[in-house]
Each structure stands twice: as C-alpha cells, then as structure tokens.
Amino acid sequence: MSEREPISRVSEREPRVTAAALARCATRAAALVWRSAPLHVLGYLAVTVVGAAVPVTVAWLTKAVLDGVAHRQTGALLAPAIAIAVAGTAAAAATHAGQYLRAEVDRRAALDAKDELFAAVSRFTGLDRFETPAFLDRLRLAQQSASNPGRLVDTALSAARSAVTVTGFVASLALVNTAFTALVLLSALPALLIELRLSRQRAAMLWRIGPAERREFFYARLMSTVDAAKEIRLFDLGAFLRLRMLTELRTANAARRRMDRRELLVQGGLAGASAVVAGAGLVWAITAAGQGRLGVGDVSMFAAALAGVQAALSGLVGSGVMAYEHLLTFHHHVEIVDAAPEPSHRPASLAPLRRGIELRDVWFRYGPDHPWILRGVDLFIPYGETVALVGRNGAGKSTLVKLLCRFYDPTRGTILWDGTDLRDVPPEALRARIGATFQDFVSYELTATDNIAVGDLPAAADRTRIERAARDAGVHDTLTALPHGYRTLLSRGFPLEEEGEDEEGPDSGASLSGASLSGVSLSGGQWQRLALARAFLRRDRDLMILDEPSSGLDPEAEHEVHRRLAELRSGRTSVVVSHRLGAVRDAGRIVVLADGVVIETGTHAGLLAAGGTYARLFDRQAAGYRDDAEPATAEATGPSR
C-alpha cells in the first residue's frame, strides 16, 4: 500500500494460482533460501550429486564384477569390488551429511522467511485485514510455509537427484532395450499429471479447512490459557469447548481423510501399473537370457536399471509434486509480503498540530455489509483543548478514536489535521504525533519496565522517563514493591530465569532485554495504570487519546489520574472517552454521540443547563452516588439518641 492508498477493507477469495505466479514463487523461494544459507545449499547440492551418482555407478560396477565372474577373469574383479565398497561408503556419508545440511538450510531459511513475513504483517497500517477471515486463513498458511521454506529446496534437490539417477539408468536401460525404456518413461507421464492434479486438490482442501482449523486452535487456546480459565471453570465450559474443538477437528479430519483416500486409490493404481510394466520387462529379460540374447551381467544391469528408473521416476514425480504443493503454500507468503506497503526509507513527517482536528461529515461502517456506525459526524477538536466524548454503549466513540488514529479511513467524509486530509498523511507520521491508551489495552507478558517502555521504545533505556510515567499513572509504588521492582516479569506463564544474567544489576531499568525474574500478576486496575503510564510516556505528543482510561481505577486513583492528566496536558490537545461523567466534567468541550451523530456539544455547565441527553445521563449517575452516600453520611454522623 502506498502512503496515499486508503486503509480499506480487503476481500479475498479462494486463491487461483497461475503458472506464472508459481514460477515467481519458485524464484522467490530459491532466492530466500540462497540468501539465508548459501554455503549449506552448496554443500547439500554436492552431497546430493554424490548420492544420485552412486546407484548408477554401483549398477555398472556390479555388471563388471558379474561379467568378470562369468568369463572367469578373476584378476579384474578386485578394482570394481573396492570401487563398490567406496561408493557404498560415500553414499552412506552423503546421506548423513545431507540430513544435517538439509536441517540447517531449513532452520536458516525459516528464520528469514518468518522475519520477512512478520515484517510485512507489521507494515499493514490498518486493522481491517486482521478482521478478514480470508486474510487470516492466508496468514495461517503463510506461517506454515514460513516454518519450512527450505523444504522447497529440499524437494527441488531430491527432484534433481532423482533426475540424475533417472538419466543414468535410462541410458543403461536403453543399451539393453530402447523400446522398453520408452515405455517405462512414458508410463511416468500420466502419473505426474495425476499427482499434480491431486496436489492442487490437496491445496484447495487445506484452504477450505482453514476456518475450521483456526476455530479448533481458538478453542484449544481458550482451554489452555489463563485468560479464560476462570469462566471455563465457573461455568463448567470444559466439555462444551472440548466438544466444539473436536467437532472442528473432525470436520478438518474428514476433509483430510477424503483426500488421503482419493490419493491412496490413485497411487495404488499407479503403483500397480508400474509393477505390471516392471514384471513384463523382467519376463522379457529372462526369456532373452534363456535364448542367449542377453548375458548374466546384462540381466542384472537390466533388473537394476529397471528398478532404479522406476524408483527414481517415482521419486522425481513425488518431489515435483511436493515442490508444487510447497509452492502453492508459499504463494500465500508471497502474496502477504507483496501486499504489504514498501518499508519507508525516508522519515515520514507531519507538521505539529496548530489549529485543530476537524471531522467533516464523517460516515463510517466496518464493511459494506455492516451497519453504519457514524452517520455524518461533524466535530472540531480545537488545538490545546480537551474534548470529552460521551454517549451510550455502541454509540461509536471508540470507532471515532480508531479513525483519528487512521486504523480505518472514513467511508465518506474527511478528517482534517490542520486542514490536511488524514488520508494524505502517512499513518506512521500521524501516529508519531499521538499518545493513546485504548479501552482494550494490552497486558504484555514482559517486565514492568518493558510494559511501559513499549509506549515509546527509545525510552526503553531511560529509567528516569519510565519512572516518571509510572509516577504520573500512580503505579510507581506498586512496581517498586514487586519482588524485583521494575524488572519483575508480569506474567506467570513463562519459566523463571536465573537472576544475575543482566549485567546492569537488579532494578536497573534496563529493558526489552529479555531479563525476566520471578513472574507476578497484577490486578486489573494496576494493569490499567501501567497502560496509562505507557501513554504518559508520550505526554508531549500533539494529541493524547484516552479511551476509558479510568474504568478500572478506584475513585481516589481515578481522581488523581484525571488531575494529573489535566496538569500534564494543560494547553495540549486531548480526546477523552469516558462513561464516568464526573471525570470529564472539566473538559473544555463535551461531545455527546448517539446513533452515529453528534447530538450535543458544550461545557458541563452548558449541557446541564440545556437539560438534554448529557444532563439526563449525568443526573442518573449522580443520583446513584447520592443514594449510596446518604446511609454512609448517616453512619458517619452516628445515630441520634
């Protein structure tokens, strides 16, 4: 996607792969593997050639030995016998060296393929792809392919090895019977075509079962992570989820089984046909030997060459088909990598905000088949002011926030940053000017330091900045009280590592280091403060967006956080979304969203005086507090006697 390409929804169907696309994939795979491990590929190539040459050599040497025995030339037997032994040793050594080199090529290529794939995935600047089933299916297959791109080379080399063997044996076989050689070769052609067809069917089957396999993975993950463990146990969902998981697995298995049976049938037929050809050849050779037209060595050579040609042809077809299958899967990798925007080499920039952000008749829906969420929003967020977005659940507040960050583009209308359409602004430049905490913030299974530092990675090494952000979010004391202070791993899901691996010593604040000591878990509110600290790390950005920043905080913490926020952001532009209306009453401008439009705008006092939706919502909330307060006040005062 270029800078100006809209962040729009993608639609992908079952992919049709042309021969040209496959050729392109083959070139890309070969280039990737070569880049990753050139020496190992060369080594593997060398041992493959040795492995391929040995069977033909041994067949010829055996013929020489047998002919020598038949003609009683015992003096000429030693050299070929030694050569057979040497060839056998070389073949064995080549096999083992080949296994090692193959595995190493696989590992190195997988590393680079994963790097390439996930670099591309991170370059998708919008969110819509991650909500598109076809893309998720494609990503799953691409990940599978990225785990073993070396197999492509492996199968290509196996094919080459088989080709060498076939060539050697075909020449040998042709010396004995040319017509029969042609028959053996021709019999491999239908096998190749049939196997290729089967491969295409297998690839289509893998694509079709993608959603079932992802759902199976989803249920398995639910049952194996702590996130859902409480509800699963309390609601006794184990059997329900297991059943769902097994149903998905059975669906996928049934499709695989159908494919396996089809292959079994077809391949059984092909093997039978090949055995008939071989049997006919042997009958002919033995009859010819009985009539004196062939010698003993010739019969041995014929039998070896026939078996060799058939085995190698079958290997050749098998490797070709496997390479084809791998290419069909690797195609998903290539598609994703190519669809990602080019990495930007020049720093993208956006001028600092000076006047404000304007939403002009903004309409938005998550997809053509989805309902409208925003239906012509007109809104001005003035520079230096705090704008509070309020409204009932589903009113579209978080959606509007996502548009401000350009995770999606408006379906209609424009958002202007000092008059510049956000569509014309590179997303990374825009995001560099924004600090944010989202309603569904992430709790990273990293150290406390890293959990804050991810808000602004250059800050990772700056202990002072990290601590200041934590203090502003009111979480500093909590973090220092952890077993290893800021270096404590905030996860109980990973094994503990030995202390002292980090040279900077305990509590150094060194970050993104992988140094993880005994893991702990935080409370919901503590996690939220950590997410806030992450946003506070970007306190000086042009726009601060806080979507429900204090929903999990206790009243004192909430008050403190909003007070600190007002202090930090005084004179700067902020957008705050909150259902706690008391927390946003001091905002310069309060905007009420309902049914996808702005229905009220004003200050707290002005909106209360207007007696509209805001006043009603505020009154209801305030009444709830007053009701609670009365008995407490009575208790505090004590009963009058």
Ligand SMILES: Nc1ncnc2c1ncn2[C@@H]1O[C@H](COP(=O)(O)OP(=O)(O)OP(=O)(O)O)[C@@H](O)[C@H]1O
């Ligand atoms: N990624 C998405 N894909 C499709 N629909 C979505 C998506 N995210 C939100 N919606 C829909 O958009 C509507 C508005 O959601 P949004 O999260 O913007 O509301 P909100 O005002 O922030 O609500 P709340 O106060 O509950 O947080 C909802 O009806 C929701 O179902």
